[in-house]
Amino acid sequence: MRIAIDLHNHSCLSPCASDDLSPALLAVEAMEQGINILALTDHNSSRNLPAFKEACELCDILPLFGLEITTNEEVHILTLFPKLEDALAFGTFVEFLLPKRKNDKRLFGNQLVVNVEGEVLQEIDAMLSAATSLSFSDVVEEALSRDALVIPAHIDRYANSVLSNLGFLPNLAYSAVEAIHLPVQADTKDWAIVTGSDAHSLEQVGRRACYIEMEDLSYENLKEALQNKNNVSYQQ
Amino acid sequence: MTISDLATLEGFKWATEKTQDWEIQDAYTGDLLSDVMGNAPSDSVLVTIQAHKNTIAVASLAGIHALVICNNRSVPDDMKEAAQEEEIAIFTTKDTQFQASCKIAKALGRLDENRN
Numbered sequence: 110m111r112i113a114i115d116l117h118n119h120s121c122l123s124p125c126a127s128d129d130l131s132p133a134l135l136a137v138e139a140m141e142q143g144i145n146i147l148a149l150t151d152h153n154s155s156r157n158l159p160a161f162k163e164a165c166e167l168c169d170i171l172p173l174f175g176l177e178i179t180t181n182e183e184v185h186i187l188t189l190f191p192k193l194e195d196a197l198a199f200g201t202f203v204e205f206l207l208p209k210r211k212n213d214k215r216l217f218g219n220q221l222v223v224n225v226e227g228e229v230l231q232e233i234d235a236m237l238s239a240a241t242s243l244s245f246s247d248v249v250e251e252a253l254s255r256d257a258l259v260i261p262a263h264i265d266r267y268a269n270s271v272l273s274n275l276g277f278l279p280n281l282a283y284s285a286v287e288a289i290h291l292p293v294q295a296d297t298k299d300w301a302i303v304t305g306s307d308a309h310s311l312e313q314v315g316r317r318a319c320y321i322e323m324e325d326l327s328y329e330n331l332k333e334a335l336q337n338k339n340n341v342s343y344q345q
Numbered sequence: 346m347t348i349s350d351l352a353t354l355e356g357f358k359w360a361t362e363k364t365q366d367w368e369i370q371d372a373y374t375g376d377l378l379s380d381v382m383g384n385a386p387s388d389s390v391l392v393t394i395q396a397h398k399n400t401i402a403v404a405s406l407a408g409i410h411a412l413v414i415c416n417n418r419s420v421p422d423d424m425k426e427a428a429q430e431e432e433i434a435i436f437t438t439k440d441t442q443f444q445a446s447c448k449i450a451k452a453l454g455r456l457d458e459n460r461n
Binding site for chain 2: 267
């Protein structure tokens with residue numbers, strides 16, 4: 110079956126995202142757009158994933174519990190977990206590896222932890238827009254060992270991408286690579302290429318979802334389907 | 346030197362509207378924002394290719410008054426807007442970071458500082 114997936118999205122926890130974009134609003138908008146598998150991938154924190162889980166259950170969407178990690182080379186990588194608790198544990202690990210600096214809300218934006226109703230539970234002091242002390246290969250290795258999908262983000266972007274900051278794609282065991290524009294002007298070998306919305310506001314939700322041919326809706330089947338790049342197709 | 350002295354350097358073009366004519370006492374060259382945030386001196390100009398909105402936030406935290414975006418990279422609109430708000434000047438140039446840094450070092454009278 111052909112499944113609509115969108116594996117890169119932010120919520121109001123990411124300083125650069127709109128304060129209005131709660132995990133529940135993200136899930137509802139994705140549902141209306143027919144997305145079957147949705148990931149929330151806030152910058153270097155997993156704290157809005159519990160609300161995201163509840164929202165996806167209500168919307169009948171298969172959730173992936175993600176983070177967009179900033180490596181010490183300032184490359185962004187998506188790490189996506191099938192289980193909430195594994196994502197929360199990884200999130201705690203990653204937040205610990207951020208510099209001991211406080212977020213400047215005026216300059217970078219608010220970092221809001223919310224519940225499924227969108228009520229603010231907490232504001233995060235740590236500077237989530239900063240780089241962790243993990244290297245690119247550390248993140249890939251660590252997340253794979255925790256049974257996550259590992260996807261270098263927007264590899265064709267002019268900033269914070271593996272190609273802009275490291276020059277080429279190191280030959281590591283990525284689950285897929287994410288691009289903004291197709292075809293990608295780089296050697297992506299046999300890795301599946303996915304597009305993701307990287308939504309930072311409500312109107313961006315679903316803008317770059319893609320499709321994958323897989324047996325039925327499960328994390329295991331997604332993981333397997335991504336092993337063949339020909340299973341992925343794109344929006345018109 | 347001041348911002349207006351920077352504007353006179355060969356090949357430096359304003360990418361924002363003119364800002365206040367801040368005094369520039371030092372310079373830093375780097376593309377990794379975490380490095381800039383930790384090491385750039387205040388009252389300085391930053392030479393970089395990192396044409397991203399976050400560069401403005403980092404510059405503001407570090408007390409950087411001007412950016413020189415090298416290699417003819419274009420400056421996104423959201424970056425220009427953020428710069429305008431923070432009163433940070435942006436210049437673009439075809440120069441590499443090395444060439445732009447040399448021009449600035451000369452203008453700051455710092456070319457001889459490491460000679461024995």
